[in-house]
Amino acid sequence: xxxxxxxxxxxxxxxxxxxxxxxxxxxxxxxxxxxxxxxxxxxxxxxxxxxxxxxxxxxxxxxxxxxxxxxxxxxxxxxxxxxxxxxxxxxxxxxxxxxxxxxxxxxxxxxxxxxxxxxxxxxxxxxxxxxxxxxxxxxxxxxxxxxxxxxxxxxxxx
Amino acid sequence: xxxxxxxxxxxxxxxxxxxxxxxxxxxxxxxxxxxxxxxxxxxxxxxxxxxxxxxxxxxxxxxxxxxxxxxxxxxxxxxxxxxxxxxxxxxxx
Numbered sequence: 001x002x003x004x005x006x007x008x009x010x011x012x013x014x015x016x017x018x019x020x021x022x023x024x025x026x027x028x029x030x031x032x033x034x035x036x037x038x039x040x041x042x043x044x045x046x047x048x049x050x051x052x053x054x055x056x057x058x059x060x061x062x063x064x065x066x067x068x069x070x071x072x073x074x075x076x077x078x079x080x081x082x083x084x085x086x087x088x089x090x091x092x093x094x095x096x097x098x099x100x101x102x103x104x105x106x107x108x109x110x111x112x113x114x115x116x117x118x119x120x121x122x123x124x125x126x127x128x129x130x131x132x133x134x135x136x137x138x139x140x141x142x143x144x145x146x147x148x149x150x151x152x153x154x155x156x157x158x
Numbered sequence: 159x160x161x162x163x164x165x166x167x168x169x170x171x172x173x174x175x176x177x178x179x180x181x182x183x184x185x186x187x188x189x190x191x192x193x194x195x196x197x198x199x200x201x202x203x204x205x206x207x208x209x210x211x212x213x214x215x216x217x218x219x220x221x222x223x224x225x226x227x228x229x230x231x232x233x234x235x236x237x238x239x240x241x242x243x244x245x246x247x248x249x250x251x
Binding site for chain 1: 165166167168169170171173174177178194196197213214215216219231232233234235236
């Protein structure tokens with residue numbers, strides 16, 4: 001998992017924020033944007049783009065109960081492929097009819113349509129188990145989040 | 159058979175959906191080409207697709223398409239995707 005395009009390789013400790021406070025979905029996405037800015041994956045404009053995506057297309061980025069994958073399209077505001085992680089102390093509503101409220105926001109900056117595919121596959125498997133999602137969302141610090149991720153071995157994609 | 163997985167941007171949720179649809183198809187023992195599209199290009203791409211798999215939030219934005227639409231609200235739950243896709247395939251005969 002030391003590969004720079006692996007799940008952990010794309011999610012440095014500085015991009016993991018735990019037990020954060022967000023007043024609404026926009027501020028939750030901004031926190032995910034901060035993580036991408038800190039790692040150099042994106043500029044501040046990308047946070048606006050992620051918010052605009054939800055304003056235009058609706059809260060479809062809430063891909064599972066309690067889980068949002070904040071992202072927009074590749075743009076000049078994306079400097080490198082990267083991920084960020086925000087667990088919320090108090091879950092916030094995105095307006096999704098089935099999957100609200102959101103407890104964990106994963107931010108994604110993508111430079112193209114393929115580089116991050118394997119990491120996203122790993123992320124999807126990691127968070128498919130509701131018990132593991134709950135454990136990760138409740139992790140007390142960034143090091144614990146990264147340790148729980150590194151303990152997880154995704155099944156090999158065929 | 160061609161299946162299109164559709165999300166807003168074609169880089170995030172639709173990629174997760176594509177991988178999980180492929181897993182679900184293996185479970186169902188069904189062979190198909192699975193392609194990713196964003197909501198802007200999905201209508202054009204839908205002309206040659208048999209099925210479109212997307213979220214309930216985006217499905218109404220597809221408008222009139224000939225392909226059968228399968229709505230999935232939990233994109234990481236392969237069991238649910240296999241159930242929904244299996245039901246749609248059976249319905250189509």
